[in-house]
Amino acid sequence: MAKLPKPEELSKIDYTPPKTSWMDTPVVFKEGMFCHGSKPKSLELVGFPNPRDWRPADADWKLPENWKQILLEGIAERLEKYRSFRLFMDICVRCGACADKCHFFIGTGDPKNMPVLRAELIRSVYRKEFTLAGKIFGKMAGARELTIDVLKEWWYYFFQCTECRRCSVFCPYGIDQAEITIIGRELLNLLGLNIEWIAGPVSNCYMKGNHLGLEPHTIVGNLEYMLDDIETVTGKRIKPTFNRKGAEILFVTPSGDLFADPGTYTCMGYLMLFEELGLDYTWSTYASEGGNFGFFTSNEMAKRLNSKIYAEAKRLGVKWILGGECGHMWRVLSQYMDTWNGPADFLEVPKSPITGTVFENAKSMKMVHVAEFTADLIKNNKLKLDPKRNDHLKVTWHDSCNVARGMGMLEEPRYVLKNVVNNFVEMPEDTIREKTFCCGSGTGLNASEDMDLRMKGGFPRANAVKFVHEHYGVNMLANVCAIDRATLPPLMDYWVPGVKVAGLHELVANALVMTGEKERTTDLRGEPLPGIEQKEEKA
Amino acid sequence: MIHGNMNLNHYLIEKKSTILKKWFDAVVETYPHETSTFLRKQKAQFTNPVGYTLSEGIEHLFDALLQGMIPDTVSRFLDSIIRIRAIQEFSPSEAVSFIFQLKKVVRLELGKEILGQQGIAEELAVFESAVDDLALFSFDLFMKCREKIYELKANEAKNMTFRLLQQARLIVDNQD
Numbered sequence: 044m045a046k047l048p049k050p051e052e053l054s055k056i057d058y059t060p061p062k063t064s065w066m067d068t069p070v071v072f073k074e075g076m077f078c079h080g081s082k083p084k085s086l087e088l089v090g091f092p093n094p095r096d097w098r099p100a101d102a103d104w105k106l107p108e109n110w111k112q113i114l115l116e117g118i119a120e121r122l123e124k125y126r127s128f129r130l131f132m133d134i135c136v137r138c139g140a141c142a143d144k145c146h147f148f149i150g151t152g153d154p155k156n157m158p159v160l161r162a163e164l165i166r167s168v169y170r171k172e173f174t175l176a177g178k179i180f181g182k183m184a185g186a187r188e189l190t191i192d193v194l195k196e197w198w199y200y201f202f203q204c205t206e207c208r209r210c211s212v213f214c215p216y217g218i219d220q221a222e223i224t225i226i227g228r229e230l231l232n233l234l235g236l237n238i239e240w241i242a243g244p245v246s247n248c249y250m251k252g253n254h255l256g257l258e259p260h261t262i263v264g265n266l267e268y269m270l271d272d273i274e275t276v277t278g279k280r281i282k283p284t285f286n287r288k289g290a291e292i293l294f295v296t297p298s299g300d301l302f303a304d305p306g307t308y309t310c311m312g313y314l315m316l317f318e319e320l321g322l323d324y325t326w327s328t329y330a331s332e333g334g335n336f337g338f339f340t341s342n343e344m345a346k347r348l349n350s351k352i353y354a355e356a357k358r359l360g361v362k363w364i365l366g367g368e369c370g371h372m373w374r375v376l377s378q379y380m381d382t383w384n385g386p387a388d389f390l391e392v393p394k395s396p397i398t399g400t401v402f403e404n405a406k407s408m409k410m411v412h413v414a415e416f417t418a419d420l421i422k423n424n425k426l427k428l429d430p431k432r433n434d435h436l437k438v439t440w441h442d443s444c445n446v447a448r449g450m451g452m453l454e455e456p457r458y459v460l461k462n463v464v465n466n467f468v469e470m471p472e473d474t475i476r477e478k479t480f481c482c483g484s485g486t487g488l489n490a491s492e493d494m495d496l497r498m499k500g501g502f503p504r505a506n507a508v509k510f511v512h513e514h515y516g517v518n519m520l521a522n523v524c525a526i527d528r529a530t531l532p533p534l535m536d537y538w539v540p541g542v543k544v545a546g547l548h549e550l551v552a553n554a555l556v557m558t559g560e561k562e563r564t565t566d567l568r569g570e571p572l573p574g575i576e577q578k579e580e581k582a
Numbered sequence: 583m584i585h586g587n588m589n590l591n592h593y594l595i596e597k598k599s600t601i602l603k604k605w606f607d608a609v610v611e612t613y614p615h616e617t618s619t620f621l622r623k624q625k626a627q628f629t630n631p632v633g634y635t636l637s638e639g640i641e642h643l644f645d646a647l648l649q650g651m652i653p654d655t656v657s658r659f660l661d662s663i664i665r666i667r668a669i670q671e672f673s674p675s676e677a678v679s680f681i682f683q684l685k686k687v688v689r690l691e692l693g694k695e696i697l698g699q700q701g702i703a704e705e706l707a708v709f710e711s712a713v714d715d716l717a718l719f720s721f722d723l724f725m726k727c728r729e730k731i732y733e734l735k736a737n738e739a740k741n742m743t744f745r746l747l748q749q750a751r752l753i754v755d756n757q758d
Contacts, residue, residue, distance in 0.1 A: 075669075142620070143620050143629070148617075148620075149631065149632060150632075150670075151671065152613045152671065153614070153617070153671060154615075154617055157616070302745060303741065471627075473628045474628050491734075491735045492735070494731050494734055495669050495731060498669045498731065499669050502632075503628070503631055506627075506628065506635075533734040536730070537665075537727075537730055537731070
């Protein structure tokens with residue numbers, strides 16, 4: 044029988060954590076806080092190093108003998124290659140302005156999730172190995188040896204950052220902590236230390252064109268399901284085209300929109316809008332992923348996965364590319380695609396065939412976000428909208444980190460939203476626009492096994508939603524990001540039951556009056572439209 | 583200052599702000615040093631939601647204890663605190679330990695002189711028993727939160743499997 048503690052022993056329990064400095068507080072891997080390790084097959088498919096079976100919680104990570112040398116050479120190479128990285132290693136004065144801005148720090152209460160400390164994990168090794176002061180003064184200069192425990196600490200905390208960049212908004216030096224995490228993860232990948240929730244989608248995307256590994260017939264099949272539902276709601280049968288050469292526009296969206304609710308309702312929204320416009324566009328079963336989990340792996344991997352988009356646009360001979368609702372996809376496309384795989388000189392500067400608007404902002408990369416496209420349609424009065432159909436919803440807007448903070452797309456989605464719903468409420472100022480709080484599950488952390496981490500990281504976001512839910516009766520959280528649509532529903536379920544999640548174009552399509560449609564009785568989810576139940580009762 | 587003929591509730595009301603401050607300190611000291619400094623420093627509702635929820639929650643819970651445990655208040659504010667601590671870096675006992683801290687804070691704050699007054703000991707026993715009820719209720723809430731987390735994990739797996747089975751035509755709606 045196990046030894047039971049005596050009452051006086053029990054009463055001596057001290058709940059105050061020990062006051063050790065961060066360097067002397069070893070990392071403890073806690074269930075629910077990390078994802079499964081990458082599988083060998085996922086790494087082999089893309090030619091990544093050290094493919095093997097391994098478990099993050101095991102003591103032995105099966106690393107190559109010269110792992111330390113690989114990492115240090117990796118750091119040296121990146122210090123040379125990226126001026127930003129070298130600058131970010133040197134210029135932080137540890138003022139602490141970023142410390143309490145991170146959703147993971149706020150939610151977990153773990154000091155190593157303060158952005159400054161998360162960066163110190165790598166900076167301390169940089170000092171030891173690459174600076175004179177660190178070599179001479181060691182710990183006094185904030186330097187430390189790269190040991191296996193340090194490596195594990197890197198892994199644990201670089202996969203507790205969603206690269207949302209909220210902290211960098213507050214940094215007086217403009218240090219972009221996301222870039223430190225990006226490079227931290229890139230270094231870990233040199234040793235085969237990815238998570239499967241990223242490595243799996245990366246290899247799927249590399250082989251099949253999309254993260255979910257959907258093959259062409261499945262993509263068509265999934266869209267067919269949606270077309271059936273659209274027909275039920277509107278009475279109209281839509282016939283989209285696939286891989287059609289000579290179309291004016293190639294449409295690329297995250298594959299999450301094709302697979303899981305509520306993303307599928309957003310996808311139905313695109314289909315209905317484009318049908319109503321008579322848009323000359325095509326889907327591609329090859330460039331079937333707008334998102335890019337390669338971006339959460341390494342710069343090189345992101346570039347490889349991205350290359351299919353321009354390649355497909357060229358093969359099909361389209362004039363320009365239209366992108367679906369996604370967050371990180373948009374940052375990758377906007378800020379990297381042209382440099383990686385451009386110039387897209389075989390494409391034309393995007394021009395809306397409906398309004399004639401030329402998207403000068405996309406002059407170089409030749410790709411337009413669907414929220415910009417729709418905002419322009421509404422501005423030019425090209426859509427017949429009946430926002431009353433969304434009257435059962437009180438909607439608030441979640442600014443997705445990458446599109447809002449990363450790209451400055453703040454007004455376009457709000458403009459669209461205000462035209463398609465009658466009840467719109469903003470969340471408190473400190474939690475929206477460039478100061479928006481992350482969903483807590485971005486950058487490939489949206490697995491099931493790290494649910495505790497997701498709930499903690501998403502708490503500041505959920506807390507603001509809870510406020511507008513309790514005070515204004517908000518019951519719908521709208522956004523333009525596929526990861527948000529996948530991860531906000533469980534977040535709401537835990538923190539703010541009663542609030543659902545929708546993509547912008549689901550709400551657009553609810554309000555869109557289509558030519559020749561039957562009288563609608565339900566929204567895209569099959570829920571009765573406001574007023575319909577009373578009407579039926581009277582009849 | 584000690585007044586004649588005061589009952590326990592009067593003393594607790596009189597010393598409310600000090601008791602709440604010390605109780606709050608005891609709660610935030612269960613977090614690492616850097617974190618407790620942050621939690622204490624500002625209690626902005628949206629930028630320090632944990633500090634705010636703890637501080638607002640314990641005040642309402644204390645009031646509820648004085649007013650005979652109003653169920654709605656207790657349930658709302660205890661839930662908001664436990665919901666946070668159920669997913670943070672605490673063991674189950676650590677997560678709910680802050681409730682018991684109130685007894686210690688109250689006894690220290692009242693001091694020997696008041697505790698020795700006639701009738702106070704009996705009233706304190708009733709008060710502490712109500713605190714125990716809070717603690718028991720917080721175990722229930724803690725378990726509900728943990729069960730919810732497992733339910734969310736299971737639901738994600740179920741939704742994914744359902745879609746895959748549907749795609750493989752292994753599940754077909756009756757009307758299809």
